[in-house]
Amino acid sequence: MLKIAQVALLDYESPGGMEVHVMNLAKELNLMGFKVDIVCLKGNEKTKLRFVPFSEFDFHEYDIIHTHGQYGGQNATYRLKGKRIVHTYHGVIVALLLARGAFISLFRRYYSWLIAKEAIGGLFAHSVIAVSDSAKKEATRYYGVFPSKMTVIPNGHSMYNANGSRGEKRKLLRANYGVKKHDFTFLYVGRGEDPVKGINRTLQAFGEINRKYPNVKLILIPGFPEKIYDSVISTGNLFFEDARDFYLLGDVLVNSSYYEGFPVTIPEAMAAGLPIIAPKVGGITEIVKDGMNGILVDKDCQGLVGAMERIYTGNQFRMKLMRNSMETSKEYTWSKIAAKTAKVYREILKTGNKPK
Template identity: 30%
Template sequence: MKIAYLTGEYPRATDTFIQREVAGLRAEGIEVLTCSIRRTGDQHLVGEEQRAEAARTFHVLPAVANPLRMARAELWAMARPARYLRALALAWKTAPRGIRGRVYNLIYFAEAVVLAHHMARMGVSHLHNHIAKSSCTVAMLAAEIAGLPYSFTLHGPDIFFAPEHWRLDEKIARARFVACISEFSRSQAMFWSDRGHWPKLKIIHCGVEPERYTTGARDGTRLIFVGRLDAVKGVPVLLDAFAEARGALPGLSLTLVGDGPDRAALEAEVTARGLAGAVIFAGYRSQAEVAALLAEHDALVLPSFAEGVPVVLMEAMAARLPVIATAVGGVGELVEHGVSGLMVPPGDGAALRAAILQVLGDGALRTRMGKAGRAVVETQFTATTEAARLARLFRAGAELPGEKRPETSS
């Protein structure tokens, strides 16, 4: 079986779970041709593994910008006028309101023509998309032009802020199946789709490889955050809680792994608050480097305002780290409060400070939570198991009668 995998950017340092999923599908005997709308910037390629993936990925926008390639794709598509016109009508029908929305969807249509031509040349039999926003619009249109089934993985939470804009209802209606990363994600898909489409909403977790993660030397003074440095992650709340926690634990340090639009402002804040020696900005790191950092820290903190089921929490739990996270989205499907970590209300700096002090002040508690977290990941969130379930969906369509997931520990 040969399938095409489409994302907005692939591979990317912040989306290594997609890379693991692709590897897992290939191990299941499925040929996966990776496609990306844009080329990934060098700053997002960390490690030889990602650079090798980038080298063999088909990039849509550079092909659209090539006049000869675009012309060949258009001629190929227009030789199938019924599909071409249906896709064009679909692009018009699903465009956001206003001239800008129409223009963007016509651009997505052009991208879809090129992608459909590429898939036809490569003998692709199914198209799958990750991140159900603009790249999924391209996938939906390309599937119509090529006459192929398509599916997508629904993450969230950002798409749930504007589901009408991205026509989530239409995408679900036309998909062969939808891989929802959590019960929360599936519930939102149910809300925004016709009841007749609910059976095609399947839960496929993003998984990790527990064997990558080990436990190193830990002394109860080192916190770590891993994620994109932008508003949704709530890092200013973490800095407030961290600064106050240092009053009780003067040797406390914090490592921020990742990058993003808020980095400069956060660095300035850290300096202004006299925390420059205690807060380390580590930038993007490879999977292996993140695993090494998790091994030598004492707790991972994720103070997000909105999340799906964060893969970084799975990675930390695989490394036997207690996690401190906000009770948003699907976090509670992964973290059991008081067992594998602590959950606090989003935006509550005082509660976050108290959780940090509770976890770092009790070595036995950290050990128990780390052990419990590792067990959850090993039984419910392994990349190999989830890739196998996804492979069955690709092979059998959306019909998997009688399949049940293992019970959660909560």
């Protein structure tokens, strides 16, 4: 049994995209017969996964060390000690900063240190995974990682497809949150405190739509502790395996990020049958096809307003997007993502290189 260390020093009790990625990948790899430990700052006792605090991490015990993002700073040491290393780029910090217009931040000590650790992660790995073609190009451009040792493996979902319980769950959830039968709901999933996620643009666009169509609501997961106004509902933090049900609250997923590597929320929402409204940034354009399973917009509020109104008022158009979203999601299950990752593991154990 191969023993894998997934290294991402995060708090898994309040998971974001990278944490969700690591936990779902670990879960599927365990089912495939691997023994996976998640090396963390703080684990999540509600899961059946194995968490190891970084202070107790002994890398000598593992066949493969799989680091993520800026948590690959020790990869030079691991490689010198003879360990096989895989590193995943979930996005590139330099590109994120540039997307925010934070050019000056590149010279600040904090960001310089994060950038150095993220670069080391890929440069000293035997094989590198990027969650999108966009992230692959960024890692090559900014960090000099050779494209020949990189494999694109996107984020996935563990959602069920349509079944008998789906309608009942949706009805119960909507009743619990005060959503009426004829209300139309836009769903936003992301950390509101992170300026890169652009939640203020979603709130501004929704405000314009809500003034014109009073029966629309915006559901924020997790949202904010304080109430914004009556038509905006916050769910609060959710256990990551329960969160998938909450996509059933929505009719459309809205993403307003300034930068994304490949957001896990999009395949999750598609598996729930939601059309996607999202900006043309990063890996989003690799899964959202304009007019087929969603609408791609520019990074401005009016683009969001137009897309929200078009989907709300166009029943047949919306139904087409829903069908195509569910069809797209079939290629992004975590079982398929884990199988591709396992292939990378087996190849580097044989050759030290990425798979052909």
